[in-house]
Amino acid sequence: MLTKPDIAEPPGASGADASAPGEEAARPSRRRGWVGWLFLVALLGGGIAAYRYWPAAQQGGTGQFRAGDLRVPVLAATPRVGDVPVYLEGVGAARALNTVTVRAQVEGRLSAIHFKEGEDVTQGQLLAEIDPAIYKAQFDQAVAKKAQDEALLANARIDLERYSRLAASSAGSKQQADTQAAQVAQLEAQVRADQAAIENAAATLGFTRIVAPISGRAGLRLIDVGNIARVSDTTGLVVITQIKPIAVQFSLPQQQLPKVNAAFAKGPVPVSVLGADGASILETGTLVGIDNQVDQTTGTVRLKAELPNATLALWPGQFVNVQVKVDTLANALVVPTSAVQRGPAGAFAYVIGADDTVSARAITVTQQNDAEAVIATGLGPSDRVVTTGFNSLSEGAKVMVGTGDRVPKPDLAPKSRPDGPRQGKGPPGGGGPPGGGGPPRH
Numbered sequence: 001m002l003t004k005p006d007i008a009e010p011p012g013a014s015g016a017d018a019s020a021p022g023e024e025a026a027r028p029s030r031r032r033g034w035v036g037w038l039f040l041v042a043l044l045g046g047g048i049a050a051y052r053y054w055p056a057a058q059q060g061g062t063g064q065f066r067a068g069d070l071r072v073p074v075l076a077a078t079p080r081v082g083d084v085p086v087y088l089e090g091v092g093a094a095r096a097l098n099t100v101t102v103r104a105q106v107e108g109r110l111s112a113i114h115f116k117e118g119e120d121v122t123q124g125q126l127l128a129e130i131d132p133a134i135y136k137a138q139f140d141q142a143v144a145k146k147a148q149d150e151a152l153l154a155n156a157r158i159d160l161e162r163y164s165r166l167a168a169s170s171a172g173s174k175q176q177a178d179t180q181a182a183q184v185a186q187l188e189a190q191v192r193a194d195q196a197a198i199e200n201a202a203a204t205l206g207f208t209r210i211v212a213p214i215s216g217r218a219g220l221r222l223i224d225v226g227n228i229a230r231v232s233d234t235t236g237l238v239v240i241t242q243i244k245p246i247a248v249q250f251s252l253p254q255q256q257l258p259k260v261n262a263a264f265a266k267g268p269v270p271v272s273v274l275g276a277d278g279a280s281i282l283e284t285g286t287l288v289g290i291d292n293q294v295d296q297t298t299g300t301v302r303l304k305a306e307l308p309n310a311t312l313a314l315w316p317g318q319f320v321n322v323q324v325k326v327d328t329l330a331n332a333l334v335v336p337t338s339a340v341q342r343g344p345a346g347a348f349a350y351v352i353g354a355d356d357t358v359s360a361r362a363i364t365v366t367q368q369n370d371a372e373a374v375i376a377t378g379l380g381p382s383d384r385v386v387t388t389g390f391n392s393l394s395e396g397a398k399v400m401v402g403t404g405d406r407v408p409k410p411d412l413a414p415k416s417r418p419d420g421p422r423q424g425k426g427p428p429g430g431g432g433p434p435g436g437g438g439p440p441r442h
Contacts, residue, residue: 071400074389076352079335081381084374086327086367088259090303092250094273094314096241097306098214103236104229105207106130110237117220121212121240128237130229132208139201146194153187160184216242241316245285246309248273250322251300257290260303263326264290271305273314274321279370282313287324329366333375339385340365340373349379350386356399358386 104110108130115127160180166172212218219239223229229237248271252260263269269287274280285307294301305322307314314320339349340363347365350358363378379385384401386393393399 071356071398072389072392073402074352074358074386074393074399075402076384077336077339077387078384079333079375079379079381081331081333084329084332084334084367084372085325086259086329087323087325088252088256090250090252090322090324092248092303092320092322094316094318094320095247095249096216096243096316097245097247098216098242099316100213100216100240101236102127102210102213102238102240103233104130104210104231106135106204107228107230108132108134108208110223110225110227110229113221113225115212115218115238117218117238119218121216121218123212123215125212126209127212127218128210128229130208130210132205135201135205135208139198139205142194142197142201146191146198149187149190149194153184153191156180156184156187210237212240214240214242216240216244243312243314243316244309245306246314246316247288248285248305248307248314248320248322249302250305250320251295251298251302252324254294254299254301257294257301259326260287260290260324263324270325271307272323272325273307274323278321282320283307283309283311329374332366333379333381334372335375335379335385336387337368337371337373338387340368341390349375350390350393351379352384352386352399352401356401358393358395358397358399360395 110128111131112129113127114129115121115125121127160177160183163172163177163180167174167177217240219241221238222235223233223237260269264287270284271287272284273282275282285305287303288306289304291302303324335349341348341350341360343360346362348360348362351361352358361378364376366374366376368374386399388402389399
């Protein structure tokens with residue numbers, strides 16, 4: 001019979017002491033866990049600190065964090081005092097000062113054209129000719145008729161003198177002398193009628209030479225040589241427009257009519273035509289007329305200005321933006337338009353105090369454009385107002401006013417956050433090549 005041999009147990013190998021070696025092995029593992037957690041917390045705290053303080057250090061220009069750099073970077077301006085013109089703006093169109101459609105005043109074959117399309121013509125300049133043969137014959141006929149009647153008149157006057165002498169000596173009839181006097185008067189009237197016919201024929205003959213009625217720019221030719229020009233033609237031969245000077249007609253709201261009337265009563269009112277950019281001035285002239293009624297469909301009133309147009313900057317039919325100077329604000333307080341902010345309570349501006357602390361101050365804006373705003377109340381000539389950097393600005397915030405070497409740069413595109421996903425180990429905001437910071441890990 002087989003039996004299990006007895007094996008002596010080593011000292012300390014009882015059940016209670018069997019687990020001691022395992023616990024001793026677990027203690028170093030727990031220590032390494034606590035160290036890992038502490039390292040993770042430290043790394044997290046460093047990331048938060050870098051996120052909060054790195055931009056301020058970068059704005060300071062040193063690339064390091066400094067406690068004194070925790071300020072909002074801004075740009076500032078000081079109000080100026082000066083005279084500011086008051087403009088009213090409207091939209092209109094350029095119009096020729098005078099427009100004439102040149103038509104034939106007599107009918108006939110167009111024999112010649114003496115102008116070029118699109119050229120400047122002067123008043124009285126020959127433009128075209130109509131065949132004058134028929135009208136020359138009519139003129140000659142009128143001249144001959146007058147010569148005939150003048151000969152008859154001369155003979156009648158001789159007979160009247162003879163009959164008058166005979167009647168005075170009782171050798172002739174007094175009735176015959178009176179009849180001859182009437183005959184002379186009749187022929188004298190006939191001669192005057194002949195002279196009127198000559199003048200009419202001469203005028204008709206002159207109409208065969210078509211001349212420019214005004215000085216201006218000739219348009220495109222509307223009839224060619226060889227065609228029959230008729231008085232009933234509505235198109236005419238050519239259209240002449242006077243564009244130097246030129247007129248501009250525009251409209252303003254009826255609410256602005258009192259200002260225009262007040263300025264018009266004081267004297268000439270300057271009018272400027274703006275370019276396509278809305279800032280450059282193409283031409284400057286004066287207001288010449290205001291319409292006598294308001295258009296009830298649009299609530300606007302039409303106005304007309306006259307401008308020299310020496311450089312031909314304006315052309316008939318061209319749409320233009322117009323500025324009318326109606327007043328001048330003397331010694332006005334002016335700030336950049338960017339300094340004016342809008343809130344629920346109205347307009348305000350951030351004023352920088354002596355300790356570089358900003359405070360919001362309510363202001364009253366009289367007028368403003370894209371560049372400047374006129375302030376009636378709320379600011380003084382010595383105040384400094386913030387013009388750029390409002391994103392992180394609040395009441396009582398400390399600011400860093402930009403100078404020549406420390407000007408806040410505008411963000412053209414959003415930058416990556418310091419705690420955002422990055423592949424490298426470089427500092428927040430860059431420093432290494434795009435897409436990676438350090439060497440790859442193996």
